[in-house]
Amino acid sequence: MKIAEPLQIAIDEFSKLPSIGKKTAQRLAIHILKKGKDEVDSFVNAVKDLKTKLRFCSRCFNLSVGELCEICKSGKRDHTLICVVEEASDVIAIEKTNEFHGVYHVLGGVLSPLSGIGPDDLKIKELIKRFENEEFKEIILAINPDTEGETTILYLSKLLKPLGVKISRIARGLPVGGDLEFADEATIGRAVIGRIEI
Amino acid sequence: MDRMNLLNLHLKNFRRHKETNLTFSNKLNFIVGANGAGKTTILESIYYLCTNKNFNTRTDNEAISFGEDNFEVEGTIKELTESKIRVYYSLTENKKFYFRNKKKISRSVDIIGSFPIVTLTPTDLSITKGFPSDRRKFIDSILSQASKTYLINLLDYNRTLKQRSSLLFLLKENNSEKSNDELEAWNEKLIQGGLYLIEKRQRFINDFKTFVEDSYIEIMESKETPEVIYSFLESDGKKTNNIEKKFRDLLKIKEDEEKRRIANLVGPHKDDFIFLIDNVDLKKYGSQGQHKTFQIALRFAEFFYLKQLTGKTPIFLLDDVFGKLDSKRAQKISNYLRKVGQAFITVTDLADFSFLDINNEDTIIKVNEGVVEYA
Numbered sequence: 001m002k003i004a005e006p007l008q009i010a011i012d013e014f015s016k017l018p019s020i021g022k023k024t025a026q027r028l029a030i031h032i033l034k035k036g037k038d039e040v041d042s043f044v045n046a047v048k049d050l051k052t053k054l055r056f057c058s059r060c061f062n063l064s065v066g067e068l069c070e071i072c073k074s075g076k077r078d079h080t081l082i083c084v085v086e087e088a089s090d091v092i093a094i095e096k097t098n099e100f101h102g103v104y105h106v107l108g109g110v111l112s113p114l115s116g117i118g119p120d121d122l123k124i125k126e127l128i129k130r131f132e133n134e135e136f137k138e139i140i141l142a143i144n145p146d147t148e149g150e151t152t153i154l155y156l157s158k159l160l161k162p163l164g165v166k167i168s169r170i171a172r173g174l175p176v177g178g179d180l181e182f183a184d185e186a187t188i189g190r191a192v193i194g195r196i197e198i
Numbered sequence: 199m200d201r202m203n204l205l206n207l208h209l210k211n212f213r214r215h216k217e218t219n220l221t222f223s224n225k226l227n228f229i230v231g232a233n234g235a236g237k238t239t240i241l242e243s244i245y246y247l248c249t250n251k252n253f254n255t256r257t258d259n260e261a262i263s264f265g266e267d268n269f270e271v272e273g274t275i276k277e278l279t280e281s282k283i284r285v286y287y288s289l290t291e292n293k294k295f296y297f298r299n300k301k302k303i304s305r306s307v308d309i310i311g312s313f314p315i316v317t318l319t320p321t322d323l324s325i326t327k328g329f330p331s332d333r334r335k336f337i338d339s340i341l342s343q344a345s346k347t348y349l350i351n352l353l354d355y356n357r358t359l360k361q362r363s364s365l366l367f368l369l370k371e372n373n374s375e376k377s378n379d380e381l382e383a384w385n386e387k388l389i390q391g392g393l394y395l396i397e398k399r400q401r402f403i404n405d406f407k408t409f410v411e412d413s414y415i416e417i418m419e420s421k422e423t424p425e426v427i428y429s430f431l432e433s434d435g436k437k438t439n440n441i442e443k444k445f446r447d448l449l450k451i452k453e454d455e456e457k458r459r460i461a462n463l464v465g466p467h468k469d470d471f472i473f474l475i476d477n478v479d480l481k482k483y484g485s486q487g488q489h490k491t492f493q494i495a496l497r498f499a500e501f502f503y504l505k506q507l508t509g510k511t512p513i514f515l516l517d518d519v520f521g522k523l524d525s526k527r528a529q530k531i532s533n534y535l536r537k538v539g540q541a542f543i544t545v546t547d548l549a550d551f552s553f554l555d556i557n558n559e560d561t562i563i564k565v566n567e568g569v570v571e572y573a
C-alpha cells in the first residue's frame with residue numbers, strides 16, 4: 001500500500017532523528033496528525049526557533065540567544081575559572097549541579113581520526129585565543145574518560161601547559177550514594193588510582 | 199571456595215540438535231559419538247552460555263540448524279544459588295540476546311568472567327605452533343576472565359590502535375606537518391594503555407609460570423622443566439628496566455616506518471610468549487608429543503589459575519583430547535581430571551579408553567545425529 005505523500009515525508013523526517021526507528025516515526029507522525037492546529041503550530045515554532053533564535057556564543061560556543069551566552073555575560077560568574085567540555089549538553093549537565101561558578105568552553109566534540117575529526121574541527125584554536133583577552137587561574141578539563149576523550153585531554157594538556165595556568169581534570173570515581181561493594185571493578189580501580197589526600 | 203556446576207542444558211535448533219535436553223554430573227561428563235554426531239556442538243553451546251561467544255570463532259549464524267531462523271541455548275549454573283542463562287540468536291535480525299535470570303545483559307564486559315570457562319580443543323595447537331597473535335589471544339582470554347578491568351583496558355587499547363592507524367593514514371594522505379601534535383597525543387594514549395597491559399601481562403606470567411610447571415609435572419612425571427617467557431617491546435624476553443623509556447624510544451625509531459606503512463608497529467599488540475622445555479625453544483625444536491603435552495599443561499594451568507584467582511571452579515571443556523595420545527599419557531590426564539571438578543569430555547568410542555576409570559558419579563551421554571541418550 002502506498003502511504004499519502006505528506007505523511008511519508010513526515011515519517012522519513014522523524015526517522016532521521018536519533019534513536020527513532022521507522023515504527024516510532026510513523027507513530028509520531030500519526031499522533032501529530034490527530035492534534036489540533038494550534039498545538040501543531042506551537043510545536044513547529046518550537047522546532048523552528050531552535051534554529052532561528054539560538055546560536056553559538058561567540059566566546060565559549062555554548063548555546064546562546066545573543067552574541068554572548070548568559071554565562072559569559074554574567075557578572076556573578078568567576079571568569080578566571082574555565083571548564084572545557086565536549087558538547088553544549090555537558091554545560092547543561094554541569095549547570096544543573098550548581099557546583100560550578102566559572103565559565104565554559106565547548107569544544108564541539110573530541111579527537112577521532114576514525115570519524116575524520118582532528119584539532120582543526122574542534123574549537124581548540126578559539127580556546128587558546130581566549131587566553132589573550134581573558135585571565136584564567138585554572139582550567140578544568142571535563143571531558144568523558146573514553147578512548148577519544150582521554151586522548152583529547154592529553155592533547156589539550158600538552159598545548160595548555162606552556163600557558164602557565166593550573167590544569168585539572170574532573171575526578172573519575174564512584175557515584176555519590178553508591179555502594180563500594182556494588183560498583184563495577186573498573187570504576188573502583190580508577191577511583192583507587194585517582195585517590196586524593198585528605 | 200565456591201563450586202560452580204552446570205546442572206542442565208537445553209538446545210533448540212542448534213546445529214544437529216533440533217531439541218535436546220541434558221542433565222549433567224558434577225564430576226566427569228563423557229559425550230560419546232561418531233564424528234559429526236554433534237558432540238562438539240554440546241561443548242560449543244556450553245561455551246555460549248559462559249561467554250556469549252562461539253569458541254571456534256565461527257559466526258553465530260553457522261550454529262543454526264539447517265532451514266531454521268533462530269537458535270536457543272539454555273542452562274542452569276549452580277554456585278551458591280542457581281542462575282538461569284539463556285542465549286537466543288535470531289537470524290532475521292542477525293542479533294544475539296543474552297539473559298541471566300531473565301535479565302538481559304548486553305555488554306560483553308558484564309558477561310565474560312562471570313562463569314569462568316576453560317577449553318582444551320584440537321585448535322590449541324596454534325598456541326604453541328602458531329603466530330604470536332594466537333598466543334596473545336590465549337593470554338588475553340585468561341586475563342580477561344580473571345579481571346574485568348583488564349578486559350576494559352584491552353578494549354580501550356584496541357580502540358586506540360584503530361584510531362591511531364586511522365590518523366597515520368590521514369597523515370600520509372595530507373602530508374601535513376602540524377598533525378604531529380595530534381599524533382603525539384595518540385602516542386601518549388598508546389603508551390598509557392600499553393604500559394598497563396604490559397605490566398599486567400608481566401605480573402600474570404610470573405604467577406602463571408608455577409601453574410604451568412605444576413601441570414606439566416602432573417602430566418609428564420619426567421624431569422623436563424617447562425618455562426614461559428614474556429617478550430615485549432622487542433625484548434625477546436631480556437630484562438628491561440625502564441619499560442616506559444623503551445616504549446618511547448621504540449616509537450621514535452619506528453615513527454617513519456609507521457607512517458610509511460600506516461601501521462601501529464610498537465606496543466603490546468606485538469607481544470609474544472615463548473615456551474621453553476629445559477631451556478630449549480618449544481616452537482623451534484619441540485617434538486609433536488612435547489607440543490601436545492605443553493598445550494594440555496597450559497590449559498590445566500589456566501584452569502587452576504582461574505580457580506585460585508576468581509575463587510570459582512571454571513567449567514572445563516575437553517574436545518577430542520584423548521584421540522591422539524598414547525595410553526600412558528592419556529591415563530595421567532584422566533587422573534588429573536579427577537582433581538578438576540566438573541568437566542565435559544568428548545570421545546569417539548569409550549571402548550578405546552578403558553583406562554578412563556569411569557565411575558557411577560560420572561555421566562555418559564551418547565550422541566547420534568543430534569539425538570542424545572544416557573548410557
